[in-house]
Amino acid sequence: MALACDLHYASRKHAALGQPEAGGGILPGGPGPRTPPPHIGRERTLEAILTSSDYDADTAERYGWVTRSVADAELDDFVDGAATRLAPLGKVRWQPPRVGPTGRRSRPMPTRERPTSNS
Template identity: 65%
Template structure:
């Protein structure tokens, strides 16, 4: 019997769809998530009726979290030398798709999850429950899915450097003030606001939406080659001794502290480095 997918697609109306993440207990991204998400995005970008796609989570404390380090060796690799890496292919397609992508962020979103959110066109976050981060450098690797390419375009060079180099978590108030998200809303109002925005966009002309998005893309998206290069740099750091030592330390903390490490990852990353 096959296990249920960590990524679920629901066609909510003829013009809208919802992609929901569910990988308890912390919504870590695993190889199955990456492969399934790419297939879903490919299918939706070729759907002539879809205008708006919402990304959300089944877990209230985690939107989409970082990649599961224990599954790093199983990360999907390009079949041929010139092929685009699977995760990179997915985020590139998502940012250029003819539909409008909306992230409804409630809970922690870090690493790959934050890179997915940054690839979405609109990001709406719970003011009380959303947290953001790029923790890679703190554990001896680098962002590989577009974080270093997209975040500076949203928050500026110095703020992106702070977020990526310090590997700390940022709350929704800071994220909104910096431009990391489109806007924050009280948690009780988030779903209604997203639903209203989706319904409004779905009522518009599809071609006008897609063309306007393409026009903004021309002015704002990083070159595809930069994201491809970033994945290669990320993959290389996975083989370095700096990552190996920190992975052992973080694993020991997980064994001791359990799920609290995922709730307070920014703090625990700092503790790992203090012991080296």
């Protein structure tokens, strides 16, 4: 679920990221196997899926799986600060996914809503 977000922040003390399905004898489905490749690459995605390993926040940051790893005591303040800075930037309207030249759907790009004049 975390990989569906655009920004990923992880606690150095408590974060454990991975693909646990293979450890339970099932093939991973849903967005998990499809979402990591742009973030961590094919080889690391395969490693995560096939080994069912857990990755700490610092390793996940180094792999590009999370945007930033933060000390646990600072995480809430860091995320609150980021949200406070982003909130005034305006609403974002999402467009439906586009089909690229390869026929694959790409992630929708955000567009800024233009303010409407009340006059």
